[in-house]
Amino acid sequence: MSETSTRMAAVIRDLQKHYVLKSETVRALRGVSFDVPEGDYVAIMGPSGSGKSTLLNLLGCLDQPTHGSFLLGGDDVAQMTDDELSTIRASRIGFVFQSYNLIAQLSVVENIEVPLYYMGNLNAQSRKRSIELAKMVGLGERLDHRPTQLSGGQQQRVAIARSLVNDPYFILADEATGNLDSVTTEEILALFQRLNDEGKTIIMVTHEDEVAEHAKRVIRLRDGEIQFDKPVEGRKVFTVEQIQEIAHNADVATRSAD
Amino acid sequence: MLYFRTVKLGTKSLLLHPMRSLLTVLGIFIGVASVIWLLAIGEGISKEAQRQIEDLGAENIIIRSIQPPDESGGNFRQITAFGVTRNECKLINDTISTVKRVLPIRELSQKFAYTGNPNVKPVDGRLVGCTSDYAEVTRLEIERGHFLTTREVELNRPVCVIAARLADKLFPSEDPLNKQIYLPEKKELFKIVGVLKHRNATAAIGGSLAAQDFSLDIYIPVTTMRARMTDQETKRSGGSFSSKLFELSQITVQVKSADDVPRTAELVEATLRQNDPNRQDISVVVPYELLEQAKTTRLMFMMFMGLIAAISLIVGGIGIMNIMLATVTERTREIGIRRALGGKQRDIVLQFLVETITLSIVGGITGILMGLLCPVVIDVSRWGLEYFAPQLYAGLPEVARVMRPTIVPISIPVAFGISVVVGVFFGLYPAVRAAQLDPIEALRHE
Numbered sequence: 001m002s003e004t005s006t007r008m009a010a011v012i013r014d015l016q017k018h019y020v021l022k023s024e025t026v027r028a029l030r031g032v033s034f035d036v037p038e039g040d041y042v043a044i045m046g047p048s049g050s051g052k053s054t055l056l057n058l059l060g061c062l063d064q065p066t067h068g069s070f071l072l073g074g075d076d077v078a079q080m081t082d083d084e085l086s087t088i089r090a091s092r093i094g095f096v097f098q099s100y101n102l103i104a105q106l107s108v109v110e111n112i113e114v115p116l117y118y119m120g121n122l123n124a125q126s127r128k129r130s131i132e133l134a135k136m137v138g139l140g141e142r143l144d145h146r147p148t149q150l151s152g153g154q155q156q157r158v159a160i161a162r163s164l165v166n167d168p169y170f171i172l173a174d175e176a177t178g179n180l181d182s183v184t185t186e187e188i189l190a191l192f193q194r195l196n197d198e199g200k201t202i203i204m205v206t207h208e209d210e211v212a213e214h215a216k217r218v219i220r221l222r223d224g225e226i227q228f229d230k231p232v233e234g235r236k237v238f239t240v241e242q243i244q245e246i247a248h249n250a251d252v253a254t255r256s257a258d
Numbered sequence: 259m260l261y262f263r264t265v266k267l268g269t270k271s272l273l274l275h276p277m278r279s280l281l282t283v284l285g286i287f288i289g290v291a292s293v294i295w296l297l298a299i300g301e302g303i304s305k306e307a308q309r310q311i312e313d314l315g316a317e318n319i320i321i322r323s324i325q326p327p328d329e330s331g332g333n334f335r336q337i338t339a340f341g342v343t344r345n346e347c348k349l350i351n352d353t354i355s356t357v358k359r360v361l362p363i364r365e366l367s368q369k370f371a372y373t374g375n376p377n378v379k380p381v382d383g384r385l386v387g388c389t390s391d392y393a394e395v396t397r398l399e400i401e402r403g404h405f406l407t408t409r410e411v412e413l414n415r416p417v418c419v420i421a422a423r424l425a426d427k428l429f430p431s432e433d434p435l436n437k438q439i440y441l442p443e444k445k446e447l448f449k450i451v452g453v454l455k456h457r458n459a460t461a462a463i464g465g466s467l468a469a470q471d472f473s474l475d476i477y478i479p480v481t482t483m484r485a486r487m488t489d490q491e492t493k494r495s496g497g498s499f500s501s502k503l504f505e506l507s508q509i510t511v512q513v514k515s516a517d518d519v520p521r522t523a524e525l526v527e528a529t530l531r532q533n534d535p536n537r538q539d540i541s542v543v544v545p546y547e548l549l550e551q552a553k554t555t556r557l558m559f560m561m562f563m564g565l566i567a568a569i570s571l572i573v574g575g576i577g578i579m580n581i582m583l584a585t586v587t588e589r590t591r592e593i594g595i596r597r598a599l600g601g602k603q604r605d606i607v608l609q610f611l612v613e614t615i616t617l618s619i620v621g622g623i624t625g626i627l628m629g630l631l632c633p634v635v636i637d638v639s640r641w642g643l644e645y646f647a648p649q650l651y652a653g654l655p656e657v658a659r660v661m662r663p664t665i666v667p668i669s670i671p672v673a674f675g676i677s678v679v680v681g682v683f684f685g686l687y688p689a690v691r692a693a694q695l696d697p698i699e700a701l702r703h704e
Contacts (some may be wrong), residue, residue, distance in 0.1 A: 044412070057698050060598065062597075062598060062697050062701075063698060064696050082602070082603060083602050085602070085604075086597070086600050086601060086602040086605075087600065087602075088600075089597075089598060089599065090599060090600020090601075091598045091600070095598050095599065097595075097701070100596075101591070101594075101595045101598075103592055103595060104274065104592070104597070105267070105270040105273075105274050106267070107269050114596070114599045115599045115600050116604070117263060118599060118600035118601050118605060119595075119600065122263060150673075162599075166600075208644070
């Protein structure tokens with residue numbers, strides 16, 4: 001499969017997830033199949049109760065399916081033990097959460113390093129890489145700051161840097177702009193686009209159409225099944241100048257906050 | 259490197275709540291310090307008790323005369339003699355082969371006066387009739403002059419040796435040597451030939467282990483005492499007289515070797531009770547046996563102290579567990595993040611365990627330092643008490659004033675080891691609970 005012209009970041013086949021609640025069984029996912037080629041930018045949408053969160057947990061290897069397979073780089077995640085799942089999460093997935101989820105007692109650079117810490121890859125070289133990533137998201141001068149000293153947008157940029165540190169198969173963004181104002185949202189989306197342009201695969205879960213419009217492809221779930229899976233028509237794309245301007249403005253905002 | 263990171267992270271997490279961490283450490287700190295303190299004080303007290311018993315002489319057997327309860331109803335015509343006699347003293351010396359020597363002692367409460375200085379009031383003290391061996395056997399040390407000599411005892415000389423505090427009281431500004439001490443109740447004069455060194459009170463010759471004060475004693479030849487004061491002692495108190503008749507207050511039997519003491523004690527007892535097995539007017543005290551008893555008591559005492567200390571450590575451990583459980587709940591979100599970012603269950607266990615172990619090690623080390631300060635703190639508080647509340651200090655039991663806390667070396671590694679074990683033991687449950695949280699639930703936790 002990896003020999004084909006477009007390699008697959010993830011292959012999902014007939015994924016089902018049932019929850020047993022007392023007497024009744026809730027079928028949160030009823031057989032979902034799709035491929036995510038490398039370099040794709042997918043928005044997963046759907047109303048609450050559609051199985052969106054369940055799919056997210058499965059894609060994030062935080063949970064295991066009741067039935068079906070989830071191939072991540074050729075390994076079927078569905079059959080793994082808890083420890084193996086942890087290793088997969090540390091090495092192959094880049095998480096970006098709605099509420100940033102940085103660790104309060106760690107500095108910016110230490111937060112970025114956390115996945116490497118759990119992979120056991122902490123060394124001078126990895127520190128250098130973490131610093132580079134912090135610079136890339138415009139926080140090169142705030143390496144020693146604590147999350148509480150940063151704005152929401154800055155924290156989310158740290159989280160994005162963290163999601164990149166292990167060079168993951170894909171970035172999994174869960175409502176990544178849900179807590180941010182429109183300016184900062186744009187800043188984050190511009191960053192995502194830039195990463196995607198550089199070849200990173202991004203899967204984001206969102207309920208906002210404006211956010212989904214930035215993706216290349218939308219998968220809409222309804223009642224645990226895929227309602228549609230299609231490319232975004234009239235995709236909103238930031239121009240290179242726009243990206244630079246947004247990054248510059250964010251940089252200025254960061255500096256003036258000091 | 260990774261372990262270093264874990265420890266660094268643990269420390270950072272703990273410093274996030276400095277007050278909480280401090281209080282948790284305090285629990286262990288108190289536990290460890292109290293292990294060391296209680297054992298040190300226990301050791302100090304039992305050493306002191308042992309020393310006092312040894313002062314009696316492990317190779318000695320002591321026979322005290324006991325005045326029977328007065329059954330005559332105050333009719334002092336029927337005074338009967340009680341206690342050990344000079345004959346018995348001689349008998350023991352002559353018949354028991356393991357006996358090295360026997361010391362006859364007779365004691366009376368008396369007033370002592372010095373007529374040469376009108377400003378000095380008579381002092382209540384104890385008049386001790388004894389022989390020249392007495393100083394050696396009871397380990398009295400001479401400051402000036404000499405102790406009673408064999409010749410002075412043989413010749414019934416009216417000479418005396420006085421204890422240090424009595425010398426200070428009667429002769430505040432004079433040299434007591436060669437002065438005459440006057441006994442107003444007996445109307446006798448004794449010439450001072452020696453002054454003793456200051457000495458701490460020690461276990462009673464009666465063997466009651468209550469401290470006995472030697473500091474107001476006057477020692478005269480027992481022969482002189484008999485010749486001048488007879489065996490009958492009459493006291494007037496208020497309008498009535500009381501009288502008692504006894505030859506000796508005590509005999510101290512010195513045995514040739516400590517190993518022979520138990521056997522000799524049996525022989526001595528048999529000799530004294532040969533006519534009346536139920537004789538009530540003597541008591542035989544064997545310091546050697548007391549010493550053996552004291553060793554057993556010491557062991558129990560140490561166990562008791564250790565138990566109290568162990569309880570305080572366990573309480574400290576429960577404090578750790580309590581805090582760590584609260585911490586786990588509070589940091590559920592963080593645990594979720596760490597799990598999502600690839601932390602394995604054992605990584606989470608390790609993380610929380612490192613925190614509790616850090617707490618208990620810090621508590622352990624500071625507790626040990628505090629424990630080592632025990633002798634200093636006790637000295638300082640004694641000094642403070644003596645300075646600011648001298649009456650309270652004087653009211654303290656003798657042993658509390660002279661006892662030297664002795665750090666038991668083994669208590670340091672033991673206390674430290676227990677503190678770490680407590681940290682692991684009480685930290686393990688919260689840590690495992692943290693690791694077993696469902697990452698999805700944990701991430702959702704607000």
